[in-house]
Amino acid sequence: MNRLQGRTAVVTAAAQGIGRGVVERFVAEGAQVWAVDLNADALSELDGVEGVTTAACDVTDAEALAELARRTGPIDALFNGVGFVHVGALLETTAAELDASFRLNVGTAFAATAAFLPGMLEAGSGSIITMSSVQSSIRGFPNRLAYATSKAAIIGFTKSVAADYAARGIRCNAIAPSAVDTPSMRARIDAMPDPERAAADFASRQPVGRMGTPEDIAALAAYLASDESSFTTGSVVVIDGGASS
Ligand SMILES: NC(=O)c1ccc[n+]([C@@H]2O[C@H](COP(=O)([O-])OP(=O)(O)OC[C@H]3O[C@@H](n4cnc5c(N)ncnc54)[C@H](O)[C@@H]3O)[C@@H](O)[C@H]2O)c1
Numbered sequence: 696m697n698r699l700q701g702r703t704a705v706v707t708a709a710a711q712g713i714g715r716g717v718v719e720r721f722v723a724e725g726a727q728v729w730a731v732d733l734n735a736d737a738l739s740e741l742d743g744v745e746g747v748t749t750a751a752c753d754v755t756d757a758e759a760l761a762e763l764a765r766r767t768g769p770i771d772a773l774f775n776g777v778g779f780v781h782v783g784a785l786l787e788t789t790a791a792e793l794d795a796s797f798r799l800n801v802g803t804a805f806a807a808t809a810a811f812l813p814g815m816l817e818a819g820s821g822s823i824i825t826m827s828s829v830q831s832s833i834r835g836f837p838n839r840l841a842y843a844t845s846k847a848a849i850i851g852f853t854k855s856v857a858a859d860y861a862a863r864g865i866r867c868n869a870i871a872p873s874a875v876d877t878p879s880m881r882a883r884i885d886a887m888p889d890p891e892r893a894a895a896d897f898a899s900r901q902p903v904g905r906m907g908t909p910e911d912i913a914a915l916a917a918y919l920a921s922d923e924s925s926f927t928t929g930s931v932v933v934i935d936g937g938a939s940s
Pocket of ligand 1: 707708709711712713714732733737752755776777779780803826827828829871872875876877878879880
């Protein structure tokens with residue numbers, strides 16, 4: 696605990712699920728956190744939490760992010776959490792849907808990193824964390840063509856940022872989970888014909904016998920944001936209960 700004392704972090708997709716878990720863990724580690732999400736209603740649950748400033752913002756909007764970066768000033772850590780799961784194999788995916796997945800899953804990491812990286816470079820340090828997935832260049836799963844393709848691109852993005860800015864004190868690492876029990880995961884499960892069976896199937900994908908939790912992912916994010924990981928950059932950290940082993 697207190698590994699992020701005196702640090703400022705921006706967390707996108709902060710209103711629920713993994714991002715919410717990251718906000719809570721970063722605050723517990725002593726950080727001042729800007730919690731950013733499109734969903735102002737859900738985000739308002741974090742209003743008044745000590746150490747948290749909420750900012751309703753569409754992370755595809757570069758101008759809104761530039762304004763936010765002016766408000767935050769230089770930050771120490773950026774958690775790029777925004778992502779969306781498109782369901783479908785290639786023949787159920789349109790070119791427009793593929794574009795939309797790239798815009799949301801890759802474009803938001805690009806836009807937020809572009810907004811906050813200059814301040815980090817000025818300060819000579821910073822940790823950028825991206826959300827990939829084991830559904831990427833790591834493993835193929837059925838019906839995730841657009842999602843996995845965009846999450847593979849996030850790995851390329853992460854490694855490129857790491858390579859370009861390592862010598863100037865910036866680290867960039869990707870987190871690649873398997874199934875994590877979040878509101879959007881629950882919605883996908885509830886949309887299936889037999890949700891109870893689907894939940895059991897998702898749990899059994901992991902040899903440990905359960906889905907991950909936002910807290911599991913947040914613990915790794917805190918490590919990657921902290922100086923404990925100062926020799927780690929350009930890495931893709933798989934956290935999947937053994938699913939891809
Ligand atoms: N849940 C999983 O099983 C899992 C597994 C691997 C990777 N991931 C990745 O982790 C990340 C978080 O997943 P989750 O399941 O917690 O997500 P979630 O869908 O439960 O929450 C996503 C949040 O992002 C916000 N958001 C969406 N578009 C936005 C935008 N344009 N600007 C700002 N905020 C926006 C939503 O309002 C929501 O609060 C995603 O990138 C996802 O792809 C999730």
